[in-house]
Amino acid sequence: MDSSEGIERLLRVEKIELVYGRAIIVVVRDVESSFGQSLQDYVRDQIASSMGWIMPDIKVSYSILLEQFSCQLKINGQIVAQTRILPHLSLAINHTPLEGIVECLDAGDIFEGYCCAWIDSRMVYKVIKQKGKILSSADAFVKWLLYTISGNIQDLFGFEELQTLIDFGNRLYPATLNAAVKTVGMPAMLKVFRNLLEDGVSVKPLESIFTSIAIHGYADCDSDHLTEQVRLSLCNSICLPLAYDAGCIYVISIHPELEAWLIKQDYTNDIAGQSFAGELASSILAAVDEVTDSGFLPVILTNTGLRSRLSSLLRKNHRRIHVLASSEIPRAATVETCTQ
Known part of the structure; x- marks a missing residue:
């Protein structure tokens, strides 16, 4: 491989569109970054693990861009959030004077529980850390994606998406779900999930949610009351990301x-x-x-x-x-x- 081919290979990036409901998440990343698995599978697994969501198929295309990791979240064709992250964060730190790094939070792009440091204010590069450890480009993207999705959740989930989520829970915990639906009815069940998602609460513990609804639904079928009871049963998982x-x-x-x-x-x-x-x-x-x-x-x-x-x-x-x-x-x- 000659030098020109090597340069082209380093500059080539992958543009990926993740389609979920009415949202399109556009990701541009350096193909040389090592994820151990395809970015599509990595993102899908991380979201399913953290939030309890199942991502659909991901469309992939290629383009030539500068060396950077760019992310956009679009809803109904409108960009609601975007960010750029260096693909090789360690190089950015090694080539930036330490006294020039000011640790701060960008008011327009805050990461919960993570320190953000300006590297080059003109390009809006950031270093994302978790407990002092620099995250890889893939992990930094997943953190940004989960945080951004949770902030726009009410625009992502309509009735059909919520019903799909319930159907998925029915395949895993049919007896528990049936007990909850028998007690409060499907409309109240869907409203509870809607309330949880609007508050940015992970719905990964589906069985715990169904169980709490079934238990407390006998006394009061009001969806707002049931939401508060479910939140109490999920207090550890709710508070952990906020600590x-x-x-x-x-x-x-x-x-x-x-x-x-x-x-x-x-x-x-x-x-x-x-x-x-x-x-x-x-x-x-x-x-x-x-x-x-x-x-x-x-x-x-x-x-x-x-x-x-x-x-x-x-x-x-x-x-x-x-x-x-x-x-x-x-x-x-x-x-x-x-x-x-």
């Missing part, structure tokens, strides 16, 4: 007097139209931005009776916000209050 080193979860809590007043208000249906709703959301999001500037993405901690309504309010403006009830925090977790 930083040493199992610490950084939270922003609502002032007790304000929280008590909000719980007494019956604003389930008309909160969006009330003036205090916008002021409350702005105040909380401002506190989130202040803490995020310090390198942490906090969660909002509140009362169980307020969690669902507050989550709906905040996620309209900030889809990556997580709102937890105090009862959802595992005993083994360390909670550090950032502000109140």
